Amino acid sequence: DTGVSQDPRHKITKRGQNVTFRCDPISEHNRLYWYRQTLGQGPEFLTYFQNEAQLEKSRLLSDRFSAERPKGSFSTLEIQRTEQGDSAMYLCASSADPSETQYFGPGTRLLVL
Amino acid sequence: DQQVKQNSPSLSVQEGRISILNCDYTNSMFDYFLWYKKYPAEGPTFLISISSIKDKNEDGRFTVFLNKSAKHLSLHIVPSQPGDSAVYFCAASAILGGKLQFGAGTQVVVTP
Numbered sequence: 001d002t003g004v005s006q007d008p009r010h011k012i013t014k015r016g017q018n019v020t021f022r023c024d025p026i027s028e029h030n031r032l033y034w035y036r037q038t039l040g041q042g043p044e045f046l047t048y049f050q051n052e053a054q055l056e057k058s059r060l061l062s063d064r065f066s067a068e069r070p071k072g073s074f075s076t077l078e079i080q081r082t083e084q085g086d087s088a089m090y091l092c093a094s095s096a097d098p099s100e101t102q103y104f105g106p107g108t109r110l111l112v113l
Numbered sequence: 114d115q116q117v118k119q120n121s122p123s124l125s126v127q128e129g130r131i132s133i134l135n136c137d138y139t140n141s142m143f144d145y146f147l148w149y150k151k152y153p154a155e156g157p158t159f160l161i162s163i164s165s166i167k168d169k170n171e172d173g174r175f176t177v178f179l180n181k182s183a184k185h186l187s188l189h190i191v192p193s194q195p196g197d198s199a200v201y202f203c204a205a206s207a208i209l210g211g212k213l214q215f216g217a218g219t220q221v222v223v224t225p
Contacts, residue, residue, distance in 0.1 A: 004156070006156075031210055033212065033213075035213075040217065040218075041217055041218075042117075042119075042202050042204070042215030042216050042217050042218055043157065043202070043213070043215050044215070045212040045213065045214065048211075048212060050210075056211075056212060058212075091156055091157070093156075095210060097210055098209045098210050099209070099210060100145035100147065100162055100164070100206055100209055100210065101147065101159055101162060102147075102159070102213060103159060104149075104156035104157045104158070104159075105156050106154075106155055106156045107154075107155070107156050109154075
């Protein structure tokens with residue numbers, strides 16, 4: 001399977017704990033995006049990378065959220081001191097450059113108790 | 114600030130008929146428009162896109178129409194099939210390769 005992969009697929013944590021999600025993009029895609037989706041809404045943009053450079057961050061991305069793409073391949077999204085409002089589906093996408101088409105992974109569903 | 118709007122939360126259509134999904138946007142800087150389909154517990158799947166220099170793009174059973182003056186686009190699915198039952202998202206971007214802004218989605222149910 002050469003699509004975007006995300007790990008874990010599901011995560012249940014207690015409020016105040018830290019969580020980290022991983023995304024592996026399609027091989028040779030140099031752009032990588034993170035979105036968050038809550039029930040009944042479309043995905044909301046969080047941040048994106050071109051290679052290892054983080055080009056844009058949403059105002060939604062509070063200082064408890066940090067994303068990295070250290071070698072321009074896989075990316076991690078960490079949430080510190082989780083809150084119940086962080087419960088959502090976290091989606092990763094990748095695209096080749098230049099292209100408008102982003103290909104999404106299956107998502108990581110986070111539940112904060 | 115919802116810049117992409119899908120005002121119909123749901124659509125029911127008979128198998129074999131045409132499904133028409135609508136999307137409106139407010140940001141005149143958007144140049145790229147995409148439609149995605151999403152099944153429960155899966156990520157969105159890319160269907161079709163169109164750039165602002167075109168007014169129509171077709172791919173098999175899927176056709177997207179863009180009316181820039183009205184800031185409106187639509188997705189036509191002909192003929193509709195049971196496997197088309199899913200949530201459909203409209204998305205837009207102002208920059209090639211930039212962030213996508215999504216509508217809230219339209220749930221399509223195709224009935225036999």
